[in-house]
Amino acid sequence: MKRDMNAADLTLPELTDARRDEIEATLFTRISEERSLSAITAAQEAERARSRAVRRGRVWMGAAAAAAVVAVAAVIAPSLGIGAGSGSAITAEQATMMEGAGATSFDSKAMSGGSADAATGSTSREVVASASASITADNTRAAIDEITASVTAAGGYVESVSLGGSPVVYDTTGGVSPILPTDPIPQSAWITVRVPADALTDTIAGLAAAGEVTATQIDRRDVTTEAVDLRARVSSLEASVARLTELMGQATSTADLIAAESALSERQGELESLRQQLTWLDSQVAMSSLTVTITEPTPATTANPAGFGDGVSAGWNGLVATLNGLVVAVGFLLPWLGVLAVLALIVWGVRRVVRRRRTTEDE
Known part of the structure; x- marks a missing residue:
């Protein structure tokens, strides 16, 4: 027979003072650990923020720096681009030919197994010569004629x-020379000639x-090696063309004829x-190039200003010219300063928003 149990039937053991102290110590330790864990988590979140x-x-500072670099480049680019693309001494056709000559030399050495080097020793050296000179003449037109x-x-x-600065191309076939400009004699000129x-x-x-x-x-x-290589390649190809021409005459089928003709x-x-x-x-090799630059002597200059009054006048003119230059410089810089001011305002506003968000997250 079961017996119903109630609160009166349950008897709890009596807590001693030592047991009570032990429970309190355990509870306080757990509370302290939970607080420490919460503080560490909060510090980590703050560090991440x-x-x-x-x-x-x-990122914003990098963007601002890039914008400043673009602005500076836009200012100085026009001055850097003046005169670009001039002064080429070799035409594109000549460069292509020289490049092809170098490639031919390499192929010939690989095919002949060094025979070109042996042939070079038994031939005269072939040299391409080019020269330049500068002279001073009282009359550039007369110097060019001479x-x-x-x-x-x-x-x-x-x-x-x-x-x-006005180039005149001469007839290289020995025809009549063109008429030179009739403008006043310039202070400098240049002439390029080809001589044996x-x-x-x-x-x-x-x-x-x-x-x-x-x-001078x-x-x-x-260019001896290049010339020998080219001649060897030409001789080899001439023999190959002769053989293919003979094979075309001996072809017995249309397929053989087409293959020989293609080759x-x-x-x-x-x-x-x-x-x-x-x-x-x-x-x-046969004709060397010579470029001569002709300049006229610089005329002697006299002291100017010559007296106190001239010195005052020159100083006043210099002051006016300097002020004019400053006004022009300020007018030139104003648009760029406005752009830089707008960029600085944008960066300042972005930094202010970021700082406000950081303060809100910390709170």
């Missing part, structure tokens, strides 16, 4: 000439008849290209 704010600030006559007598020709290689030194020495020679320079480049067309195109390169290289 600060890291995010720092990253955002760096150089032209000297070059023509040596068997060369005038390639181009410039008086005061063996007459280059004498032509440079003859520049003394046109004026006072102030500087001669550059020589040995022959390819060989003939390559042969013509190599012949043109060799012709250009031979012309560079």
